[in-house]
Amino acid sequence: MLVMFALLCGALPAFATPQVFLVQNSGWMEPFYADPQSRFKPLVTELALAVAQPGDALVLAAFNQSLPGAPSPKALMSAKVGEGTRAQVTKALAGLDTARKPGGALADTDLGEAVSAAMTQALGGKDGIVWLVTNNRNSPNNDQATAQRNREFYELIHRGGAIRTALAFPLRMQVQGEHYRANGLMVYAFAIGAGGAGALERLLANGSIAKIITEPPARLKPLDRNTVRLVPRKVEDAPGVSFSMAPNGVLRADVASGATSPSARIGWNIENTMYPYTIASATLSARSKLGGEDRPVTLGGTRVTALAPGKPQPLASTLQ
Template sequence: MIAGLPARLLAFPALLLAHLLALVPAQAAEPVPQVVLIQDSGWMEPFLTADGSQFRPLVEALAAAARAPGGTIAVAAFDQDGQVPGRTSPRILYEGPYDAARVRAAVAGIDLPRKASGAYADADLDGALVGAIRLALRGRAGVIWMVTNNKNAPGNDPAVARNTAAFYAALRNSDAITRIVAYPVRMPLKGRTFSEGGFVVYGIGYGAAGGQALDAALAGAPMRALFSHPPVRIKPLLAGGLALRFEGFDGGGLRAVTENGVLVVRGADAARGAALRLTGRLHNGLYPQRVVDARLSLTWTEIGAQAGLSEEAGLAEDAALAKAAIAPARIEGIAPGADSGPLSAVLTLPPVPRPPGLAGLLAGRRTVDGTLSLRLADLRLALDPAFLERVRPIFASSLLTGRGDTIGDAAGQGTGQAAGQAAGNTAVEGRLPDLFLDFKSVSETAVTLPVRIEAEFSPWPLIGASAGALALAGAAGAGAAAGMRARTLTVMLGSFPKRATLKPFRPLVLRAPDGSRWRVRAGLWGPARATRLADAEPGARA
């Protein structure tokens, strides 16, 4: 039975929770603590007393599956603090490194406390959350596993609804609570007083490190083996739930491959552009929501362009280089864990101009990084009928939903089998905790895929420029060689011819038969020139 605190005291837990949430660290240097928090109020009586109940073994298995190597774990029970003489709530039964025997003893110690009147204790979810953060986590990041059935007894204090609504509001709105999932567990049992169909296990990540630890536990084999169905995704609702997966490519010579989550397109001709046709599907990783329908549109956004010589080549540009389109324009009926029908996407790559100057000749390719965004507009999500049918026994009787109301039984009044099933599903949906229905506020989302395009420039301009440079270099080399080659020429020294070996532009002094001296200089071609020297000038030779 859930009972609330008096109205004048409701503000205190809320303020304390807000203070604790503000103190949570963003990161943890060591494994975060885990807390298994079990409700022990009256509505839990069948799970704790019925013959053959597997409730305690499941709680022990939950603690074993949640434990992190090197971390600590606490086992605690909660009802409503101050109702049971001589004990507080939550009550920590074990805290320390995981030890199967001690955890088993702690779980065995969970009882059904009674108020002074002799009635079973009620439960306070908000107070349990605050207490777990304050006492077990001590304000640090961690994971809280809350085992509860959230039920409300008729005639309870009206503050119960407000108190439980505050619990849901804290889960939904607090930035410090980063991750929430829920496992509805079917376990029909009949106790001495009550009969129940099941309960809910909430996984609550407190702080950034707590959310990461919760994700790690959910991905682990022990947790996946413990529960036969995926957890209900509550917070964040859509993050990572939908994924665009490409499975076929047709690019006329283009090559596309997915590397580390990035679609890499190679072989695009920068001068001509290209069109890459992709076939893919939208995967619905949400649970238990199915995609009823949505309008699709695909856009390309360039987030940067760079190449090996991008700074020198001036390749950084803001203009978009590609456009995208997708067909069909609408999808519908994607069940949890299923894929949509085939989607055809076209990514158009226009020509990429070669940068001017020497840098352009040296550029072999241009790498463009961008994002394909698949936008889902007019999105409608609904709970999967198979999920509603499975959880019907768990939520068959009155449940406090968090909306401040107690829902009665209204199932199955349709005129036919299908109508009766639809009415029954509607009734079950109305009994779910309010958190399970947050998806109804979502009407739009986007799925993104990083893309890298490697556009290649033709090597022929570089080859031509290189050949021209080599020709010039060869001509220069030939000229230099010619400039160093000596020639044997006949030189007229006045009226006397004389044979001499001359190097271009290197003067030589010769003596004529009559004793006169001449300075002789030859060019690259043509005859040599001779100039008579005065008798006083030195350096003449025969």
């Protein structure tokens, strides 16, 4: 059923980003479906409508663990986003319930299988975004060692070259079913390829995701790029040079033609962008280029320690 998506991709405009929503419906998810007060399905609906843009290809699929006679993932809808998308998503989710094995037992869960199928079958190896809505209990073949299975799932994320960015949004949601109860779930966003990474960055920047999920995501990948951000907080101009802040955060220096030794003292805030991780320690260095010429930068300190998200630390510098 997911093959339908490949046909849609060929007709999409170049700027459109295919998006796949994988919704878990294994036995562990029973309270999310059974509780009459559950907001689970409305959450999936509103998130899909918030992030999928007009013209995007949208696939909605349920997943548990594939067995003979019970394939997984199973497509619920596949369409190009437009005016009728809300009704399509609502209708597709309305009939979704906890899955069972051919023998009648509640279905198990295989997160890795679902993500791999989304990349290879639904996206057909092309760029896009895969969303995974799960209670984060990975239990293929009813394996009770869910912590170990989850570690294996995270290893798959980090080893997979196609996954450029991986974010995890933890959500609180108390639900009670006949067999189980739960206090929350996890929404993963996997950016596939450069196109998917760029699209996910835009969704984060324009607030589309934050309209539905207000808590900041935990970054799972990459962990070696864009780890900190420098924000100017105080600039002391020197004779012959003036500074201004551009809307995108770039600090602009205007140097008078007659300035002989322009210099300035700049106070920064150094911010950790690696939520939820704290940077235990790091070494700092700086360089600048002014008018095509390398200029020395003197820092007030060359090390930072215990830099936590949301708790910026001051950094002094002198540009010469």
